[in-house]
Amino acid sequence: MKITAPSLVPSSVGVLNKISEILAVLEKGPACLPEVVSETGLKRLTVHRLVLAMQELDLVQADEQGQFIVGPRLARLAMVAQHAIADRELRRELSVLRATTGASVRLHQRYGDQRICVAEALRFKSAAGERKSVRAVAIATDPVSRVFLAWRRFSRDHVTRDDAVACSRIRHRGWVQGADEGGLVLAVAVCGRDGELAAVLSLSSPSQRTRRGGSYGCQVIKGAVETAARIAARLSAQRGTSPAKELEDRVRRVGPGSVE
Known part of the structure; x- marks a missing residue:
């Protein structure tokens, strides 16, 4: 570019x-x-x-x-601006999905053995308004955690054949839903071009508001999967060629020369 x-x-x-x-x-x-x-x-x-x-x-x-x-400062400023634009577009995607499904929508990323909600569009705004959440939650057995675990390479964490089969099914389907403390949760994998898991998109709402009271309908799942695909494309594009990356490349070629 x-x-x-x-x-x-x-x-x-x-x-x-x-x-x-x-x-x-x-x-x-x-x-x-x-x-x-x-x-x-x-x-x-x-x-x-x-x-x-x-x-x-x-x-x-x-x-x-x-x-x-x-100089390098301009490269850093370009990256900050790029991330701010990407963050705004990401929040727009989450808000649209919230409006069409009526569920609270969150995007989670993994850091070690914890997951962090990096963006959210809630059904009800808090008194302080919507803002990025940095809550760290231990990876457990809820739907969001199950998606993260499904993409973890088989290791001593997968001690049974049933566990390995369950993870394989989630990876193949790309989503899983189930009950959580707040009601019903749909967790969808956000994967990059290499198939690696970049994030997990989740929808959550009280069970009584969902179709048949115990699961999300096909249209909701389809909308969430399509949103996850768009988010994945944005994340991939952000890592690719961009004004910020071009500036970084220029700075990387700098030698010890100086102005005389």
């Missing part, structure tokens, strides 16, 4: 406009001092002074050939 500079709209602060012009040149690729001066139309001394200051702030670095490139 090629990084394209947006149309530059001057601000009311002159020095920021000059810095923005310099960064717009570096967005296209490495550039030496004369090139930056030529493309920006700024005075050589002005460009040199600003670039030195930008280097001190890690906004600019010099590669082994002495050309200027974007």
